[in-house]
Amino acid sequence: MRASAAAFPALRFMNHAVDLAAHVGRFGLLMRDVVRALGDVRTYGPQTLAQAYEIGVRSLPIVFLISAFAGVVMALQAGYQFTGTVPWSIVGSIVTESILLELGPVLTALILAGRVGARIAAELGTMRVTEQIDALETLARDPVSYLVTPRILAGALMVPVLVVFADAVGIVSGWLAAVGTLPMTTTDFLEGARLYNKPFDYAYSEIKALAFGLALTAVPCYIGFHATGGAEGVGRATTRAVVASSVMILLLNTLLAKMLL
Amino acid sequence: MIEIRNLRKWLGGSAVLAGVDLTVREGETAVVIGGSGAGKSVLLKHIVGLLKPDEGEVWVDGERVADLDRQGLARLRGKIGYVFQGSALFDSMTVAENIAMGCIGPDGRPAVGRPAPEEIARCLRIVNLDPSVMHLMPAELSGGMRKRVGIARAVACPRRYLLYDEPTTGLDPMTADVINRLIVDLDDRLGVTSVVVTHDMKTAFAVGDWIALLHEGTIRWSGSAEEMSHAEDPIVRGFLEGRADLLAV
Numbered sequence: 167m168r169a170s171a172a173a174f175p176a177l178r179f180m181n182h183a184v185d186l187a188a189h190v191g192r193f194g195l196l197m198r199d200v201v202r203a204l205g206d207v208r209t210y211g212p213q214t215l216a217q218a219y220e221i222g223v224r225s226l227p228i229v230f231l232i233s234a235f236a237g238v239v240m241a242l243q244a245g246y247q248f249t250g251t252v253p254w255s256i257v258g259s260i261v262t263e264s265i266l267l268e269l270g271p272v273l274t275a276l277i278l279a280g281r282v283g284a285r286i287a288a289e290l291g292t293m294r295v296t297e298q299i300d301a302l303e304t305l306a307r308d309p310v311s312y313l314v315t316p317r318i319l320a321g322a323l324m325v326p327v328l329v330v331f332a333d334a335v336g337i338v339s340g341w342l343a344a345v346g347t348l349p350m351t352t353t354d355f356l357e358g359a360r361l362y363n364k365p366f367d368y369a370y371s372e373i374k375a376l377a378f379g380l381a382l383t384a385v386p387c388y389i390g391f392h393a394t395g396g397a398e399g400v401g402r403a404t405t406r407a408v409v410a411s412s413v414m415i416l417l418l419n420t421l422l423a424k425m426l427l
Numbered sequence: 428m429i430e431i432r433n434l435r436k437w438l439g440g441s442a443v444l445a446g447v448d449l450t451v452r453e454g455e456t457a458v459v460i461g462g463s464g465a466g467k468s469v470l471l472k473h474i475v476g477l478l479k480p481d482e483g484e485v486w487v488d489g490e491r492v493a494d495l496d497r498q499g500l501a502r503l504r505g506k507i508g509y510v511f512q513g514s515a516l517f518d519s520m521t522v523a524e525n526i527a528m529g530c531i532g533p534d535g536r537p538a539v540g541r542p543a544p545e546e547i548a549r550c551l552r553i554v555n556l557d558p559s560v561m562h563l564m565p566a567e568l569s570g571g572m573r574k575r576v577g578i579a580r581a582v583a584c585p586r587r588y589l590l591y592d593e594p595t596t597g598l599d600p601m602t603a604d605v606i607n608r609l610i611v612d613l614d615d616r617l618g619v620t621s622v623v624v625t626h627d628m629k630t631a632f633a634v635g636d637w638i639a640l641l642h643e644g645t646i647r648w649s650g651s652a653e654e655m656s657h658a659e660d661p662i663v664r665g666f667l668e669g670r671a672d673l674l675a676v
């Protein structure tokens with residue numbers, strides 16, 4: 167009795183481990199196909215442009231909103247925390263560094279995991295369960311080259327661009343909030359901003375953006391591409407894609423901080 | 428020629444196909460009938476390589492489908508038109524773009540450039556649709572219209588093989604007759620080899636050179652329409668007469 171009680175969680179864990187290994191394997195196979203499809207520009211080229219517009223241009227408003235608020239909040243919190251202890255210029259350092267290193271790329275990626283990731287999983291999942299992906303195959307089109315490669319490429323191209331925009335908006339709004347609400351000047355803010363700033367910080371922001379852009383498109387593509395079970399299955403795939411790509415973004419975030427900083 | 432030997436397939440933990448043997452010679456039209464869930468769609472999907480056999484072999488045009496690499500499969504699929512049971516139209520594309528996707532060269536590569544609107548209109552007319560629907564999106568069509576666009580897409584370019592999954596289900600009797608005539612005509616005029624999966628006995632008799640009954644994972648009975656009407660087999664009779672009590676034997 168005791169033995170079986172002990173055995174059950176172990177068995178369950180084994181099952182999960184096997185499932186996870188299977189997912190990693192199939193994800194790897196899909197990525198291999200994505201890379202192989204890179205030769206087939208005629209198929210994915212036009213699709214990539216459409217996806218880049220969808221991911222890039224149509225995400226601008228939400229990215230603007232979230233990074234503007236992030237910049238303002240950073241300035242206000244820094245002002246509150248350091249009142250009277252250190253020079254006001256520290257607010258400039260805190261706003262620029264936290265936006266560049268963390269908030270710009272991470273907030274943008276998490277918002278896009280919801281906006282873009284859900285859309286990709288729902289789209290590909292619906293195509294899978296209504297046999298449109300099978301139809302592509304019977305019409306001698308490579309569904310990976312047609313559907314997956316353009317979405318991942320568009321993510322890799324557009325998320326870094328969006329993060330440049332997010333960084334700029336965040337820093338500018340932090341500066342406006344700082345000089346508008348705290349007893350400090352633009353000179354103070356710029357002095358602080360320059361103090362700890364290194365050229366690598368910009369590169370780091372963009373490296374993160376690229377990694378997140380790949381993750382928040384590749385994971386939902388994989389999940390949508392392998393969806394099963396009708397409308398309900400598509401719903402499940404969509405939720406799972408948002409959760410999985412968000413977790414992936416947080417993991418990559420930690421990993422990159424450990425490796426590059 | 429399509430040759431299926433001892434095909435077995437397990438799906439969802441049960442044997443859907445349990446040793447199917449079926450040979451469709453060049454230029455023939457074979458009809459496969461069978462109850463709902465008998466595995467007819469699964470059988471058709473093996474012919475284009477959308478599903479892989481667990482056991483047994485599928486040969487099309489002298490090639491074993493399971494042995495083909497990516498290019499080989501694309502080349503083979505360029506010769507085969509497939510009408511999906513649920514139409515499977517691309518819902519981000521217009522009707523015209525959907526039909527244009529059906530144009531594949533003999534090398535299995537998509538045809539270069541867009542077909543002329545007159546060409547699309549011709550494809551729509553042969554399935555009894557008004558050419559004005561070419562600008563609509565699939566979501567704006569009725570079920571029967573979608574079905575016919577699916578057929579138009581499959582026959583948009585000359586094909587040597589055509590596989591129809593329930594081509595007339597959900598169509599009114601007149602339109603169903605147009606589709607039946609289309610299948611017969613493609614067969615007579617272009618020598619297309621076809622497999623038609625259907626529930627509709629009218630279609631089965633109208634288009635089939637012979638009819639096979641798929642039951643419990645194997646071909647239980649096959650023969651001509653003439654032989655079918657005299658068959659003693661209770662399952663065949665159940666099908667012909669639409670009587671469930673005979674099927675329960």
Ligand SMILES: Nc1ncnc2c1ncn2[C@@H]1O[C@H](COP(=O)(O)OP(=O)(O)OP(=O)(O)O)[C@@H](O)[C@H]1O
Pocket residue numbers: 438439443461462463464465466467468469470512
């Ligand atoms: N992907 C799948 N996973 C699990 N089971 C499946 C799958 N596809 C089909 N099946 C099962 O295989 C059986 C045959 O399915 P199939 O779609 O071939 O039936 P059918 O003969 O075409 O029926 P209908 O006339 O209703 O279309 C069904 O019992 C179905 O549950």
Ligand SMILES: [Mg+2]
Pocket residue numbers: 467468469512592
């Ligand atoms: Mg079916």
